[in-house]
Amino acid sequence: FSTGEDGSAVIFATRGDAEEDVDISDDSDKNDWSGVIFEGTTGTVYGSPTPTEDFTIPAGYTLTIPQGTTLTIPQGVTLTNQGTITGGGTWDNKSTILLDGGTMPVDVTGDVRYSTSVSVSASPSPATFEGDVTLTATVTMPSGEGVTLPTELGTVSFSLGENSLGDAVNVTNSDGVYTATLSDVQISAETGFQEGSNTITAAYSGVAGDGDGYGLAESSNTVTLTVSKAEQAAPSAPTLSSRTSTSITLNEITTTGQGGVEYGYTTGGGSSENIDNWQTDTEFTDLTAATA
Numbered sequence: 001f002s003t004g005e006d007g008s009a010v011i012f013a014t015r016g017d018a019e020e021d022v023d024i025s026d027d028s029d030k031n032d033w034s035g036v037i038f039e040g041t042t043g044t045v046y047g048s049p050t051p052t053e054d055f056t057i058p059a060g061y062t063l064t065i066p067q068g069t070t071l072t073i074p075q076g077v078t079l080t081n082q083g084t085i086t087g088g089g090t091w092d093n094k095s096t097i098l099l100d101g102g103t104m105p106v107d108v109t110g111d112v113r114y115s116t117s118v119s120v121s122a123s124p125s126p127a128t129f130e131g132d133v134t135l136t137a138t139v140t141m142p143s144g145e146g147v148t149l150p151t152e153l154g155t156v157s158f159s160l161g162e163n164s165l166g167d168a169v170n171v172t173n174s175d176g177v178y179t180a181t182l183s184d185v186q187i188s189a190e191t192g193f194q195e196g197s198n199t200i201t202a203a204y205s206g207v208a209g210d211g212d213g214y215g216l217a218e219s220s221n222t223v224t225l226t227v228s229k230a231e232q233a234a235p236s237a238p239t240l241s242s243r244t245s246t247s248i249t250l251n252e253i254t255t256t257g258q259g260g261v262e263y264g265y266t267t268g269g270g271s272s273e274n275i276d277n278w279q280t281d282t283e284f285t286d287l288t289a290a291t292a
Contacts, residue, residue: 007034008049014040036063036071045069045089056080057102065089073097073110080115097209098217099142111208113215114142114149118156120202126226129193132184133225137202139171139178141216148213154205156180161199163192168205187227198225235261241282245289250282267291 034047065087081102093110209215
């Protein structure tokens with residue numbers, strides 16, 4: 001088995017279910033291996049590899065970086081660690097290392113982040129047009145012994161398709177519950193809502209890690225809000241404001257449900273169902289006296 005002197009592959013050698021007992025039998029060139037190589041659940045860094053694709057160390061797996069070796073995580077590549085990383089070798093982290101329940105040496109520098117997840121809710125749900133809705137995102141943060149969260153907890157942005165529903169909201173902590181709430185979001189066509197199902201996205205910004213501690217990974221989730229038309233209240237009956245021999249002026253009706261009010265009249269004794277003289281103005285002019 002050979003990797004070449006400049007190999008950077010991430011290799012998992014397994015045999016059925018007997019992962020812990022796997023050995024690469026042809027190891028005559030082991031001193032020249034280069035890469036991240038797992039034999040069963042035990043992995044070792046050989047040489048100075050720079051993986052070119054995202055990879056995950058599963059739970060129950062251990063990767064050792066021996067003294068004298070260097071593991072470089074280049075820009076654009078993400079290492080997700082669900083297992084254990086140990087050893088006295090060198091890290092060169094130019095991108096993101098995501099801790100998803102795993103452990104690693106405390107001297108790793110660069111952007112190392114704990115994993116997070118988001119849930120989102122809308123209230124009221126279902127809702128009606130021209131009403132308001134409150135959106136709440138709950139961010140699940142890492143916890144446990146040795147976990148220290150950053151001082152700044154990041155923000156959550158809420159959107160409906162390509163439409164932003166408001167400014168990003170800071171995540172706050174209340175007794176270990178991390179939330180961001182966007183209140184009084186207007187349900188209207190202008191904000192992108194439509195009758196029926198609307199998928200709202202809550203995107204957590206994450207926090208970059210630095211030399212003083214681990215950061216928090218980005219995450220997002222959606223909630224579906226069903227929107228229906230608001231019930232339309234019937235306007236009150238019009239009342240007379242003034243009249244002349246050729247005009248009539250009505251008092252403006254302001255106590256309505258949703259939308260505006262139009263005023264109309266019939267001729268020839270027609271019923272209100274046959275009105276075809278609708279207008280938004282309350283004054284009717286050019287009328288003929290002594291007609292119906």
